[in-house]
Amino acid sequence: MDYEKIIFTIIAHAGNARSLCFEALKFAKLGDPDKAYEKVSEAKEELLKAHNIQSDMLHTEAAGEKHEFSLLLVHAQDHLMCAMLVKDLVEEFIELYKTIFKTKDHIG
Template identity: 55%
Template sequence: MVSEMTILSIITYSGDARSSSMEAIVYAKNGDFDKAKSCIEEASKKLKLAHREQTNLIHAEAQGQKHDISLLLIHAQDHLMNAMVVKDLANEFIDMYMKMSNK
């Protein structure tokens, strides 16, 4: 069985990553590209932590430890996937705003 602490860690790290990515977009929109990049770096760190938790679950299952699939675990996976997509889009927004500022 997956511990709630593991699940909540994935949700927390992913939520933090998503928030940092959204913050990066705001900084880029306002022309502060250094802060935007810093937020993306923070998002990457948080995603790495969330991904590590997810990887531990995958490894355990591959070694024969079956997990109950709970709504909370699905929610955590959804948060992680969403955070990853938002970070990718934030990078695109930063690039776009940088190009627009060079007009």
């Protein structure tokens, strides 16, 4: 696979992960933490795929195969890091929504 296709693959997996995390957040808001965690799990799989590609690229470069600086790669890294942050925040929100729904059940 050529260098640009590899970079676009990272972007695609990171974008999929981010979308899945926002789906998880919607399920959490609806009071369905199990479905929310299912979506987070799917997001983690996408992030792992992106991370593995990134790691392969790093190993290749460490072995001496250099690539020209690419704004596209910076963009891919940005997508990946944002998706990772979204995943972490959504996991926290799921726990928050679980607490809110649990409290509502005990009050009402």
